[in-house]
Amino acid sequence: MSTDAMLSTAASGTPAAPPKRRRLGTARILLIIAGVLIGLSLVHLLTGADDVTSQGAIQAALQAAIPLGLAGLGGLWAERAGVVNIGLEGQMVLGTWFGAWGSLQYGPWAGLALGILGGAIGGLIHAVATVTFGVDHIISGVAMTILAPGIARYLSFLAWNGTPGAGPTQSPTVEPLKRYSVPGIGSLEGLEKHHWFLISDVAGVLRGLLTDVSVVTILAVLLIPLTWFVLWRTSFGLRVRSVGEDPRAAESLGINVYRYKYYGVVISGAMAGLGGLYLSTVSSVIYREGQTGGRGYIGLAAMIFGNWRPGGLALGASLFGYTDALQLRRGSESVHALLILVGALLLALAVWEFRRRNKVVAIASVVLGVLSYVIFFAVDKIPTALVQAAPYITVLVVLALAAQRLRPPAADGKPYRRGG
Structure with a gap:
């Protein structure tokens, strides 16, 4: 048996061939999407509640779902490597601060890089504590969640205290990254206003998804299939998953378990940092203390709902984002x-x-x-x-x-x- 085949056995969590399970293939995902659209159209038709499929509601839902999905992806990478990352909330806080600071100092693209780096540093601290020193994962994560806001408050005091309109709890206005719209998408506005069954609803959904889309949103959406491909279709991903399923078996095959756990947790922090950056530079154009609002924990819930898989995670984040958007409107x-x-x-x-x-x-x-x-x-x-x-x-x-x-x-x- 080849090394990759033995690693695949380790990553499956069972010594024998695992039982066949139904996966969310492309056809099933499309059927789910179609079913949801038909269901929402029926709700719109029966109740006259226009906001269930309006452009504004879908845009708000997307804006709410992106940071949750990124936090969930962070949790997915860490837990697939065998490390529980309760510290996602703290790593998102670091992403919000460093993203805003980098945008103010060096421009929005530097802010994007520094927001990701800030979260990755938080992930590295969590990895050092849990992987190298063997600290309980929950204790380390809670400590990270407590520590990060304190770091952000101290850095804010150094960077912005005395600045007009800013201070220890918030930054000046941040320059956002450019937004894009699909050419011709505005022509669907007439269809949406006609309130035709399904047709107008689809037009509203498309306008919400394809109008004024940030670069960070595009990156976040692309990270869903990219995570699936890397973790389930590459040797690197196979090694990450094997140390999360059976590190002893992976060790016996010559895998450096510590190294791959570090990879998983640092990537986890980077994903969370990107989610934090989204909050301070896309959802709003300012860093504020308490901006994450528990989204790291909700991202973990979305990951669990998705059964530790990217596709299910995306559905969970979308569900929460949609209900959150409706209650805000x-x-x-x-x-x-x-x-x-x-x-x-x-x-x-x-x-x-x-x-x-x-x-x-x-x-x-x-x-x-x-x-x-x-x-x-x-x-x-x-x-x-x-x-x-x-x-x-x-x-x-x-x-x-x-x-x-x-x-x-x-x-x-x-x-x-x-x-x-």
């Missing part, structure tokens, strides 16, 4: 309208789980689906507090229903000592 009307789609999806999931003899998830899905319709018909307006909590409730419900199909890397979070 015409929250009550849109969230109330979406209860129709949520209830239908939960009841469909219940039927599917009953067929698979998974009665616990099926019963929970029925209860939640019926509850969605009860709320929809019982009230005309969702309370503000519930609307604001909708993104977090969505994450909790999805993770709870998906928990039984999740499979983390076998050695994720487990201590490793060479030759031990």
